[in-house]
Amino acid sequence: MEEAFEPQIIAFCCKYCAYAAADLAGSMRLNYPTNIKILQVPCTGRVDIIHLLRAIEDGADGVYVAGCLEGDCHFVCGNLKTRRKVEYVKKTLSELGIEPERVEMYNLSSAMGPRFAEIANEFGKRIKDLGPSPLRIKQAA
Amino acid sequence: MIVADRKPLSEIQDMIKGRDNILIIGCKGCVTVCNVGGLKEVRILASSLRIAAKKEGYSLKVDEKVLERQCDPEYIEQVKSTIHDYDAVISMACGVGPQFLSEAYPDQKFFPAVNTTFFGGAVSHGIWEERCAGCGTCVIHYFDGMCPVARCSKSLLNGPCGGSNKGKCEISKDVNCIWDMIVKKKIEQDRLNDLLNFMPAKDWRTARDGGPRTSRREELIQ
Numbered sequence: 001m002e003e004a005f006e007p008q009i010i011a012f013c014c015k016y017c018a019y020a021a022a023d024l025a026g027s028m029r030l031n032y033p034t035n036i037k038i039l040q041v042p043c044t045g046r047v048d049i050i051h052l053l054r055a056i057e058d059g060a061d062g063v064y065v066a067g068c069l070e071g072d073c074h075f076v077c078g079n080l081k082t083r084r085k086v087e088y089v090k091k092t093l094s095e096l097g098i099e100p101e102r103v104e105m106y107n108l109s110s111a112m113g114p115r116f117a118e119i120a121n122e123f124g125k126r127i128k129d130l131g132p133s134p135l136r137i138k139q140a141a
Numbered sequence: 142m143i144v145a146d147r148k149p150l151s152e153i154q155d156m157i158k159g160r161d162n163i164l165i166i167g168c169k170g171c172v173t174v175c176n177v178g179g180l181k182e183v184r185i186l187a188s189s190l191r192i193a194a195k196k197e198g199y200s201l202k203v204d205e206k207v208l209e210r211q212c213d214p215e216y217i218e219q220v221k222s223t224i225h226d227y228d229a230v231i232s233m234a235c236g237v238g239p240q241f242l243s244e245a246y247p248d249q250k251f252f253p254a255v256n257t258t259f260f261g262g263a264v265s266h267g268i269w270e271e272r273c274a275g276c277g278t279c280v281i282h283y284f285d286g287m288c289p290v291a292r293c294s295k296s297l298l299n300g301p302c303g304g305s306n307k308g309k310c311e312i313s314k315d316v317n318c319i320w321d322m323i324v325k326k327k328i329e330q331d332r333l334n335d336l337l338n339f340m341p342a343k344d345w346r347t348a349r350d351g352g353p354r355t356s357r358r359e360e361l362i363q
Contacts, residue, residue: 050181053188057195095150096193138198
């Protein structure tokens, strides 16, 4: 059972950087886990606390937000605002006894295709190490 | 506006322990403006409680609702047909909300999800400060727009006291001495002599010291 665990991961990717970087990673034929579901957002500032919580609530094992490098946000500071929202969600998960590492914020540029693949692999491994979300374990039982 | 802080999740979880069908009611008034009990916060609390329940493996139904205000009976009435469908109701309004709800629906159990703290305003995004103590007799005009009743730790009307140190209050380095600010403004505006006028002891009967207060406006009473 442990070995068969394939995490369900949601990635909110900014149209101007991470989403384009994912495209680039594809063009470069770079491998990254297939269980990462990418959602394009016009800016990571669009991602709200409730979106991250709902993802966890509906059974995601991990959620991350990938936005522009700090200082390079197309809308000036959407990525900085969402970093704080991610911190809030981490705090909420801790309060609920769930590993805060299941939620993360990353920054990269549209030229960083390899970094996109690296982040996807790194986060995928992190969630694999953490195991299935406690919500899914209870539901399965 | 009335400023509040959300209670810790653990406290709210304790309140609803053993209940599996909950309604959370937010308020579009002050608590929406201070980002503690509006639509967004209702959704966040509901989702957090559902996550907690799923994690523990029990089923919890949490419905979400936001009223225009919870301090007017006409809005409280809007939940009349559904309020008894739940085991308990959490109000995210200030302390007035759960009380108005309890008075309107005595058979239902209401829990407060926020700690109501003070009357204040947002000095910058995400930071609120106390500005009014609701003392019932406004004296702001004597002090150039700064209220020593709400903003002096001792509510002194003839200050500053000996605890004022480099513009800060003795209770904390993070608290400005409002009397230092009043004196500085009086000096700037060349009206320091105003402070020679001794302010007599305040009549605290109009504040909480006179017991719970009621405001009657005869022209509005129907």
